[in-house]
Amino acid sequence: MQTLVAYVENKPGVLNRVSSLARRLAINIDSLTVGPTQNEEIARMTIVAHTDERGAHRLEASLEKLVDVLLAENISTRALLERDLALIKVSADQQNRPHLMELIKVFRARVVDVAPESLIIEVSGTVDKIDGLLEVLRPFGVLEMARTGRISMTRGGDLLQPPPAPAESPEAVESKAK
Amino acid sequence: MKLTGAEILCESLTRLGVREIFGYPGGAILPVYDALGKSKLHHVLVRHEQGATHMADGYARASGGIGVAMATSGPGATNMVTGIATAMMDSSPVVCITGQVSSKVLGSDAFQEIDITGITMPITKHNVVVTKAEDVARTIREAFLIANSGRPGPVLVDITKDAQQASAEFNWEASAPKLPPKRVRSNHDQAEFDRAVEMLNTAKRPIILAGHGIMVSGAMRAFEQFVRAGNYPVAMTLLGIGCFPANDPLNLGMMGMHGEAWVNNAIQEADLLIAVGMRFDDRVTGDLRTYARSARKIHIEIDRAEINKNVPVDAALVGDAREVLERLTPHIKTSDHSAWVRHISELKGDSAVRDIQSLPDSGHLYAAHVINDLWKETRGEAIIVTDVGQHQMWEAQYYHHNQPRTLITSGGLGTMGFALPAAIGAKFAKPDSEVWVVVGDGGFQMTMSELATIVQEKINIKIAIINNGYLGMVRQWQEFFYDKRYVATPLVAPDFAALANAFGIRGERITKRAEVVPTIRSARESAETVLIDFRVEQEDSVYPMVAAGASLSDMIRRPNNPLVETATEP
Numbered sequence: 001m002q003t004l005v006a007y008v009e010n011k012p013g014v015l016n017r018v019s020s021l022a023r024r025l026a027i028n029i030d031s032l033t034v035g036p037t038q039n040e041e042i043a044r045m046t047i048v049a050h051t052d053e054r055g056a057h058r059l060e061a062s063l064e065k066l067v068d069v070l071l072a073e074n075i076s077t078r079a080l081l082e083r084d085l086a087l088i089k090v091s092a093d094q095q096n097r098p099h100l101m102e103l104i105k106v107f108r109a110r111v112v113d114v115a116p117e118s119l120i121i122e123v124s125g126t127v128d129k130i131d132g133l134l135e136v137l138r139p140f141g142v143l144e145m146a147r148t149g150r151i152s153m154t155r156g157g158d159l160l161q162p163p164p165a166p167a168e169s170p171e172a173v174e175s176k177a178k
Numbered sequence: 179m180k181l182t183g184a185e186i187l188c189e190s191l192t193r194l195g196v197r198e199i200f201g202y203p204g205g206a207i208l209p210v211y212d213a214l215g216k217s218k219l220h221h222v223l224v225r226h227e228q229g230a231t232h233m234a235d236g237y238a239r240a241s242g243g244i245g246v247a248m249a250t251s252g253p254g255a256t257n258m259v260t261g262i263a264t265a266m267m268d269s270s271p272v273v274c275i276t277g278q279v280s281s282k283v284l285g286s287d288a289f290q291e292i293d294i295t296g297i298t299m300p301i302t303k304h305n306v307v308v309t310k311a312e313d314v315a316r317t318i319r320e321a322f323l324i325a326n327s328g329r330p331g332p333v334l335v336d337i338t339k340d341a342q343q344a345s346a347e348f349n350w351e352a353s354a355p356k357l358p359p360k361r362v363r364s365n366h367d368q369a370e371f372d373r374a375v376e377m378l379n380t381a382k383r384p385i386i387l388a389g390h391g392i393m394v395s396g397a398m399r400a401f402e403q404f405v406r407a408g409n410y411p412v413a414m415t416l417l418g419i420g421c422f423p424a425n426d427p428l429n430l431g432m433m434g435m436h437g438e439a440w441v442n443n444a445i446q447e448a449d450l451l452i453a454v455g456m457r458f459d460d461r462v463t464g465d466l467r468t469y470a471r472s473a474r475k476i477h478i479e480i481d482r483a484e485i486n487k488n489v490p491v492d493a494a495l496v497g498d499a500r501e502v503l504e505r506l507t508p509h510i511k512t513s514d515h516s517a518w519v520r521h522i523s524e525l526k527g528d529s530a531v532r533d534i535q536s537l538p539d540s541g542h543l544y545a546a547h548v549i550n551d552l553w554k555e556t557r558g559e560a561i562i563v564t565d566v567g568q569h570q571m572w573e574a575q576y577y578h579h580n581q582p583r584t585l586i587t588s589g590g591l592g593t594m595g596f597a598l599p600a601a602i603g604a605k606f607a608k609p610d611s612e613v614w615v616v617v618g619d620g621g622f623q624m625t626m627s628e629l630a631t632i633v634q635e636k637i638n639i640k641i642a643i644i645n646n647g648y649l650g651m652v653r654q655w656q657e658f659f660y661d662k663r664y665v666a667t668p669l670v671a672p673d674f675a676a677l678a679n680a681f682g683i684r685g686e687r688i689t690k691r692a693e694v695v696p697t698i699r700s701a702r703e704s705a706e707t708v709l710i711d712f713r714v715e716q717e718d719s720v721y722p723m724v725a726a727g728a729s730l731s732d733m734i735r736r737p738n739n740p741l742v743e744t745a746t747e748p
Contacts, residue, residue, distance in 0.1 A: 071360075165359045
């Protein structure tokens with residue numbers, strides 16, 4: 001499993017180009033999250049792909065060839081912070097509710113909706129942690145689940161920022177291309 | 179100044195240096211055609227939109243500039259798909275402009291509406307829909323910038339009819355390209371560079387693999403200096419032909435599936451491959467597990483995605499070929515590779531004897547003879563535009579190109595039907611050059627309707643049909659790998675000379691070797707287009723051949739007595 005981060009133009013069709021590229025390279029995407037950045041014209045993607053290092057290099061280099069992709073980088077081998085968020089609706093009656101609450105506490109999850117027959121649990125953390133909670137909730141009856149997929153960020157001073165606008169004037173770039 | 183979107187388009191194209199547009203009108207692009215009529219742009223009316231894209235492609239390849247093709251929405255746009263894919267695979271800068279239904283009805287399955295940007299996403303370098311007149315100028319400038327920068331490729335601009343009709347303020351300065359800021363990657367990792375220099379200076383048996391990127395980069399001089407500095411033998415890819423003079427003793431010729439045996443054997447024996455502007459295509463490498471196993475590899479390539487794609491390399495120098503070569507050449511210390519070059523000459527062995535040119539004249543006409551005579555008569559100076567198949571390989575083997583951009587051929591996609599329209603485009607790019615089409619009887623029948631374009635435009639190109647009555651390359655595979663079961667390869671064709679006459683073009687039919695040179699001479703003397711139908715040996719094959727997926731060392735060679743006697747009237 002390889003993790004890539006990409007900064008892309010925040011406009012229609014870009015997600016299609018990115019996912020279509022992975023399809024063309026026959027790389028299966030495990031999760032892909034997109035969201036805006038502090039600059040509203042730029043979106044950030046975290047792509048988790050079923051491939052090896054060589055495949056990730058091709059994906060990264062090919063992504064960066066797309067006009068709308070400002071930067072793509074394989075961060076799999078770097079020190080990472082990874083988060084996944086899940087909403088899990090689990091059936092809960094009067095009898096097992098206390099037991100459930102106990103588990104939720106252990107996993108540092110929280111209850112965000114309470115109904116007579118069910119609870120919605122919000123949990124965030126690594127994929128392993130969420131998978132672990134899911135495992136212990138299963139016997140209670142998981143009715144519904146929504147997960148965001150992974151978002152990743154390199155730790156500390158290892159910054160991954162979108163490139164600044166070029167210093168060169170567009171005319172100079174245009175004449176150079178001729 | 180207020181102009182309509184259509185007028186802005188024509189004005190922008192003119193300012194970008196466009197002279198010719200290859201296209202076909204229709205409903206959704208009509209406002210542009212109306213504006214075209216009032217502009218100084220010359221529109222070449224094609225007979226099929228595929229022809230328009232191949233013409234733009236041929237124009238781009240012959241000139242090094244950008245070719246422009248135009249079509250209407252729907253079927254006009256979908257007919258461009260093959261030509262766009264051809265340009266994509268061979269990194270050719272083509273800008274395709276398509277009309278689109280009005281933005282108000284987009285997505286409603288309106289008459290002749292098709293999602294052409296969706297269709298062409300994987301086969302364009304970039305594509306975009308324009309729905310506002312004020313976006314036309316900037317988008318076209320961006321399309322031109324993208325098409326011919328970095329690794330070139332086709333760009334499609336789809337303009338809705340209302341954007342063509344609406345008026346907007348036209349201000350050239352204010353409509354400068356505004357492309358997203360890309361990360362600037364450092365092209366030269368110093369450690370990687372030093373490793374490459376060390377490899378260059380310690381190699382005993384180096385060989386250069388020269389590709390199309392040398393021409394795209396305009397690196398011919400830098401490349402020659404690099405070759406001279408190290409006295410490296412040069413093997414070429416099909417699209418690399420012309421980047422280094424064929425008459426130079428260090429030029430070995432083409433490598434790969436139909437490369438000369440000594441070239442492939444030299445690659446297999448080499449201890450260093452220096453790949454420049456090429457992408458280790460499967461037609462070049464054969465079986466990757468047995469490919470150049472004793473060689474270290476340096477890859478000079480502008481496209482980072484090509485590094486380690488097919489062949490893992492020991493040093494990757496990502497960047498423009500000219501810049502990288504200019505930086506490398508001063509570091510070359512080892513220049514004597516004469517023993518190795520001599521050894522490669524010895525590898526030629528019996529190749530000259532096996533060559534079809536050396537065989538006694540049996541009275542039959544061979545394609546190799548025709549192409550060799552054409553090379554001699556034109557002194558190797560013509561622009562040759564080939565189609566795809568046996569004749570394409572014979573051209574690469576028997577026409578020796580000394581100048582860049584004089585062989586125009588569909589390499590990556592292998593598009594039959596490419597030659598005739600691409601040659602028309604090449605002629606517009608180089609009106610003073612002699613342009614020959616070398617095409618098979620199969621491929622010619624795919625796009626021969628463009629003969630009418632030649633007549634309407636009054637242009638002068640020469641057409642040599644290498645007519646063997648078969649889809650020759652497929653027949654050859656059936657002969658070698660399917661026990662001569664010739665399924666769907668025997669091919670009926672019209673009388674091509676009479677067909678040419680019907681279009682108002684002089685046509686000739688040649689069946690004997692003695693007639694070849696006089697006919698070529700007479701055709702060259704004519705100021706008009708001439709078509710020559712060369713009836714060649716029907717079941718001749720291209721040798722040597724590395725079967726698909728086989729090792730480069732494992733070549734099928736020309737049998738000692740190849741003179742089959744099947745040349746008859748079909």
